[in-house]
Amino acid sequence: xxxxxxxxxxxxxxxxxxxxxxxxxxxxxxxxxxxxxxxxxxxxxxxxxxxxxxxxxxxxxxxxxxxxxxxxxxxxxxxxxxxxxxxxxxxxxxxxxxxxxxxxxxxxxxxxxxxxxxxxxxxxxxxxxxxxxxxxxxxxxxxxxxxxxxxxxxxxxxxxxxxxxxxxxxxxxxxxxxxxxxxxxxxxxxxxxxxxxxxxxxxxxxxxxxxxxxxxxxxxxxxxxxxxx
Amino acid sequence: xxxxxxxxxxxxxxxxxxxxxxxxxxxxxxxxxxxxxxxxxxxxxxxxxxxxxxxxxxxxxxxxxxxxxxxxxxxxxxxxxxxxxxxxxxxxxxxxxxxxxxxxxxxxxxxxxxxxxxxxxxxxxxxxxxxxxxxxxxxxxxxxxxxxxxxxxxxxxxxxxxxxxxxxxxxxxxxxxxxxxxxxxxxxxxxxxxxxxxxxxxxxxxxxxxxxxxxxxxxxxxxxxxxxxxxxxxxxxxxxxxxxxxxxxxxxxxxxxxxxxxxxxxxxxxxxxxxxxxxxxxxxxxxxxxxxxxxxxxxxxxxxxxxxxxxxxxxxxxxxxxxxxxxxxxxxxxxxxxxxxxxxxxxxxxxxx
Numbered sequence: 257x258x259x260x261x262x263x264x265x266x267x268x269x270x271x272x273x274x275x276x277x278x279x280x281x282x283x284x285x286x287x288x289x290x291x292x293x294x295x296x297x298x299x300x301x302x303x304x305x306x307x308x309x310x311x312x313x314x315x316x317x318x319x320x321x322x323x324x325x326x327x328x329x330x331x332x333x334x335x336x337x338x339x340x341x342x343x344x345x346x347x348x349x350x351x352x353x354x355x356x357x358x359x360x361x362x363x364x365x366x367x368x369x370x371x372x373x374x375x376x377x378x379x380x381x382x383x384x385x386x387x388x389x390x391x392x393x394x395x396x397x398x399x400x401x402x403x404x405x406x407x408x409x410x411x412x413x414x415x416x417x418x419x420x421x422x423x424x425x426x427x428x429x430x431x432x433x434x435x436x437x438x439x440x441x442x443x444x445x446x447x448x449x450x451x452x453x454x455x456x457x458x459x460x461x462x463x464x465x466x467x468x469x470x471x472x473x474x475x476x477x478x479x480x481x482x483x484x485x
Numbered sequence: 486x487x488x489x490x491x492x493x494x495x496x497x498x499x500x501x502x503x504x505x506x507x508x509x510x511x512x513x514x515x516x517x518x519x520x521x522x523x524x525x526x527x528x529x530x531x532x533x534x535x536x537x538x539x540x541x542x543x544x545x546x547x548x549x550x551x552x553x554x555x556x557x558x559x560x561x562x563x564x565x566x567x568x569x570x571x572x573x574x575x576x577x578x579x580x581x582x583x584x585x586x587x588x589x590x591x592x593x594x595x596x597x598x599x600x601x602x603x604x605x606x607x608x609x610x611x612x613x614x615x616x617x618x619x620x621x622x623x624x625x626x627x628x629x630x631x632x633x634x635x636x637x638x639x640x641x642x643x644x645x646x647x648x649x650x651x652x653x654x655x656x657x658x659x660x661x662x663x664x665x666x667x668x669x670x671x672x673x674x675x676x677x678x679x680x681x682x683x684x685x686x687x688x689x690x691x692x693x694x695x696x697x698x699x700x701x702x703x704x705x706x707x708x709x710x711x712x713x714x715x716x717x718x719x720x721x722x723x724x725x726x727x728x729x730x731x732x733x734x735x736x737x738x739x740x741x742x743x744x745x746x747x748x749x750x751x752x753x754x755x756x757x758x759x760x761x762x763x764x765x766x767x768x769x770x771x772x773x774x775x776x777x778x779x780x781x782x783x784x785x786x787x788x789x790x791x792x793x794x795x796x797x798x799x800x801x802x803x804x805x806x807x808x809x810x811x812x813x814x815x816x817x818x819x820x821x822x823x824x825x826x827x828x829x830x831x832x833x834x835x836x837x838x
Binding site for chain 1: 556583628
């Protein structure tokens with residue numbers, strides 16, 4: 257099966273969107289998960305609720321909220337535009353939508369990993385002269401690494417498959433915001449598009465399975481480094 | 486030197502400590518729940534006192550009045566936890582060097598510590614490949630290499646079987662001679678008697694310095710802290726060879742004390758622990774009796790204890806406590822100053838080299 261130029265463009269765009277989404281949400285997700293796992297502060301329940309909202313809202317609603325906030329006339333969008341950051345009807349908007357939708361999955365996975373890391377080890381590190389930041393970097397994060405990897409892969413898979421929020425927020429513009437699922441949907445809506453849609457379905461499946469295998473390999477390596485099977 | 490004056494209230498638990506521990510090995514002795522670990526956590530900075538002041542080797546690390554409370558990573562302490570708490574993602578070498586790297590210790594003496602603790606050949610292993618005894622030793626080495634001004638050992642032998650304890654004790658002995666001041670937490674009389682230069686007693690949330698072990702264990706609070714039925718006597722002396730050539734006697738500095746065979750070299754200092762219930766008293770050395778130890782002593786004091794009387798005795802170079810009935814005190818006329826003979830079966834002693 258040889259890929260057409262149009263198919264390569266779609267795959268490249270989808271990967272760009274998904275990688276960007278994960279790259280930007282990972283540090284935020286790790287930070288939020290650490291706050292939820294290790295700190296008790298006012299507004300903790302609110303933060304948790306806000307993070308998990310995209311999981312329970314219809315994706316179209318999330319897309320609508322993003323449009324209202326980050327559109328050219330939205331409060332955040334209007335503020336960012338003079339800085340050169342534009343989300344509306346741009347691939348960056350697709351990445352934002354994908355990132356927001358994958359965020360709760362990532363945070364849940366990392367949160368669980370932090371919960372599993374024994375706080376007693378952090379106390380031990382503290383008595384050995386490690387400040388809170390150093391403890392996080394040398395003890396907590398390495399111990400939680402398999403969970404962080406799993407969270408990143410989940411978010412990546414979610415980003416690759418994200419449909420509802422993306423189409424609501426940034427529409428389906430070829431070469432700009434038309435990722436794999438949007439392209440597949442588009443093809444099923446035109447007569448005679450079934451064969452092309454099937455090709456994209458197979459490609460999409462292949463990409464997702466590759467990501468899953470890659471994550472498995474990474475997680476095993478991380479576990480081996482911790483000395484556990 | 487460790488100076489602690491601290492109070493802490495948590496729910497129903499009231500903790501109060503007021504003690505100074507000089508250099509050497511200070512054994513913090515008491516039952517579980519008596520506040521031992523609380524005291525250690527306060528010194529390490531893992532707990533904050535409600536009120537108080539803590540000074541380590543002259544440096545004030547906590548003073549609630551001055552609103553000063555250095556966090557643990559700014560205190561020069563080493564803390565060996567009951568569970569070794571090795572970092573599972575680091576090998577033994579990186580575990581050992583963790584504290585040294587954080588504190589920027591220049592060329593930490595890792596070879597020396599590895600030799601002291603017998604960890605040769607283990608450096609590249611992961612913690613989960615170590616035995617329980619090895620893990621404890623790595624934890625001790627890790628704390629030592631952080632160059633601590635005070636080393637806290639929280640029950641370093643608990644949960645280990647006899648063989649593993651025997652494996653670690655010699656290392657602790659060496660450490661006690663060459664290392665930083667040690668706060669050694671335990672509820673085991675044998676460890677306390679063997680290692681202590683002085684004894685801090687923890688009794689129901691109150692921690693105080695009870696002095697040298699021979700004095701500390703004679704106190705009623707020590708028996709309470711240990712959950713013992715009666716106080717114990719700790720006597721110290723030099724191991725001696727008996728006529729048959731085996732080391733089975735201790736020179737208490739004048740008097741000779743017979744014991745079962747000792748696993749030490751002649752000339753080594755040993756401590757002997759004697760339960761007050763195992764000390765009988767007579768006015769004359771009895772003929773035809775099996776007591777191997779017949780020690781000339783004088784009655785110092787008589788105190789009530791539970792349903793009996795504690796008779797404090799002093800001999801040449803040692804003190805001893807005997808628990809007898811009130812009738813015995815009456816019949817023998819035991820009053821301060823009275824010379825008597827203390828009778829102790831050789832087999833009734835526990836000895837710790």
